[in-house]
Amino acid sequence: MQKIVVEGGRALDGEVPVSGAKNAVLPILCATLLANEPVTIRNVPALHDVATTKKVLAGLGAGVEIDPATWGGGRDSAVTVDPRGVNGHVAPYELVKTMRASVLVLGPLLARHGAAEVSLPGGCAIGSRPVDQHIKGMQALGAEVVVEHGFIKARAGRLRGGRVTFDMVSVGATENVLMAACLAEGESVLENAAMEPEIVDLADCLAAMGAKIEGAGSGRIHVQGVAALGGATHSVLADRIEAGTFLVAAAMTGGRVTVLHAHPQSMDAVLAKLAEAGAEVLVEGDRITVDMRGRRPRAVDVNTLPHPGFPTDMQAQFMAMNCIAEGAGMIRETIFENRFMHVQELQRLGADIKVDGHTAVVRGVPDLTGAPVMATDLRASASLILAGLVARGETVIDRIYHLDRGYENIEAKLSGLGAKIRRVG
Numbered sequence: 001m002q003k004i005v006v007e008g009g010r011a012l013d014g015e016v017p018v019s020g021a022k023n024a025v026l027p028i029l030c031a032t033l034l035a036n037e038p039v040t041i042r043n044v045p046a047l048h049d050v051a052t053t054k055k056v057l058a059g060l061g062a063g064v065e066i067d068p069a070t071w072g073g074g075r076d077s078a079v080t081v082d083p084r085g086v087n088g089h090v091a092p093y094e095l096v097k098t099m100r101a102s103v104l105v106l107g108p109l110l111a112r113h114g115a116a117e118v119s120l121p122g123g124c125a126i127g128s129r130p131v132d133q134h135i136k137g138m139q140a141l142g143a144e145v146v147v148e149h150g151f152i153k154a155r156a157g158r159l160r161g162g163r164v165t166f167d168m169v170s171v172g173a174t175e176n177v178l179m180a181a182c183l184a185e186g187e188s189v190l191e192n193a194a195m196e197p198e199i200v201d202l203a204d205c206l207a208a209m210g211a212k213i214e215g216a217g218s219g220r221i222h223v224q225g226v227a228a229l230g231g232a233t234h235s236v237l238a239d240r241i242e243a244g245t246f247l248v249a250a251a252m253t254g255g256r257v258t259v260l261h262a263h264p265q266s267m268d269a270v271l272a273k274l275a276e277a278g279a280e281v282l283v284e285g286d287r288i289t290v291d292m293r294g295r296r297p298r299a300v301d302v303n304t305l306p307h308p309g310f311p312t313d314m315q316a317q318f319m320a321m322n323c324i325a326e327g328a329g330m331i332r333e334t335i336f337e338n339r340f341m342h343v344q345e346l347q348r349l350g351a352d353i354k355v356d357g358h359t360a361v362v363r364g365v366p367d368l369t370g371a372p373v374m375a376t377d378l379r380a381s382a383s384l385i386l387a388g389l390v391a392r393g394e395t396v397i398d399r400i401y402h403l404d405r406g407y408e409n410i411e412a413k414l415s416g417l418g419a420k421i422r423r424v425g
């Protein structure tokens with residue numbers, strides 16, 4: 001199994017490009033199933049999750065063409081999905097269990113083909129992650145849904161517009177119902193909708209395909225259903241979590257890093273926390289610079305919330321920063337019930353962290369020491385790399401397949417900033 005080896009102790013310095021957002025490209029790829037013509041997506045990151053989505057779409061009969069000349073090449077990298085050959089409606093367990101976002105084919109398949117069978121994703125390291133709100137939304141649009149033999153089985157004639165009030169803010173449920181409503185007859189209203197920037201990006205792509213959507217990015221979304229959606233070309237939003245991870249790396253190592261092609265407007269909460277930690281934060285168009293001028297960061301308190309609050313997907317990285325910061329910081333995780341799996345591994349590197357329920361108190365120590373550690377999920381993996389960048393000696397991170405789900409070329413990007421990091425095995 002591959003591992004990542006990091007030798008700590010170098011301040012990062014330089015510029016690094018940000019890739020397209022994992023959490024935008026996955027729903028957008030699923031949305032192509034709604035169209036009756038090919039859809040081309042650009043700025044597609046070369047991620048394992050994108051490859052998994054390709055398998056899900058191809059398994060349904062869609063043509064998925066990845067342009068080999070541009071693949072992995074950042075903003076030019078393109079995928080074209082031709083949904084005209086879709087003749088299946090099953091997303092199998094083998095794929096869904098490796099990537100929960102596969103559940104996002106439910107709405108498009110149901111709206112376009114009147115039937116969908118999607119394996120229940122099951123729990124994962126960070127929590128149980130139920131899909132009741134997705135199901136409730138489909139039912140509100142007139143679908144019959146049963147859960148049996150581990151599958152969500154949904155059927156409908158043409159969906160009809162409806163009003164859905166989500167019980168809690170869910171990014172995935174908002175996306176699934178939004179996509180389904182685009183082809184429903186009449187108007188739908190989504191109340192208590194998630195406001196994440198990736199939802200706005202999905203809505204922009206759907207609009208380019210011919211959908212009529214108002215209010216994406218707010219808590220209430222109106223959709224006027226149309227009879228058909230056509231082809232489009234769409235470029236994926238920059239990944240705010242990847243960008244944030246590099247900026248935390250700058251802050252932790254006392255360095256100076258500029259992220260390029262970023263989307264600072266979606267990063268207010270994270271940039272404010274970096275400033276609170278003592279970093280100089282400079283935003284110039286789509287470039288963000290964090291300059292720490294060799295200083296040690298100050299510990300910050302973090303409370304994860306739905307957007308525009310502080311994102312849960314940056315919690316582990318800020319915990320890593322607090323581990324070597326001056327003072328103590330309190331981290332409260334309110335989105336997922338079990339998202340502190342990185343704590344034990346950070347402790348192996350010498351971190352002082354006490355967990356009480358959903359709260360972790362992190363007291364900064366002057367330095368960490370390298371050790372073998374194990375990645376338990378995607379952002380936990382990122383936090384261990386960050387800790388490895390400042391730890392004395394070598395940190396060897398196992399189970400890095402989690403990392404490859406969501407970070408494109410992370411070793412190459414960090415090496416470009418002066419980190420000593422390599423993949424082995």
Ligand SMILES: CC(=O)N[C@H]1[C@@H](OP(=O)(O)OP(=O)(O)OC[C@H]2O[C@@H](n3ccc(=O)[nH]c3=O)[C@H](O)[C@@H]2O)O[C@H](CO)[C@@H](O)[C@@H]1O
Nearest residue numbers: 023101129130131132133134169170171172173313335336
């Ligand atoms: C591919 C993708 O975009 N993943 C992101 C998405 O995940 P995802 O869309 O799965 O996360 P949700 O916003 O749905 O989950 C938020 C909370 O709602 C709960 N819930 C959700 C749906 C449901 O039907 N019932 C229910 O109880 C979840 O268990 C969780 O506690 O948003 C999360 C929260 O910002 C991010 O951490 C993930 O990176």
Ligand SMILES: C=C(OP(=O)(O)O)C(=O)O
Nearest residue numbers: 023100101313378379406
């Ligand atoms: C939890 C995450 O992703 P997913 O929803 O794909 O598991 C994440 O991106 O941190």
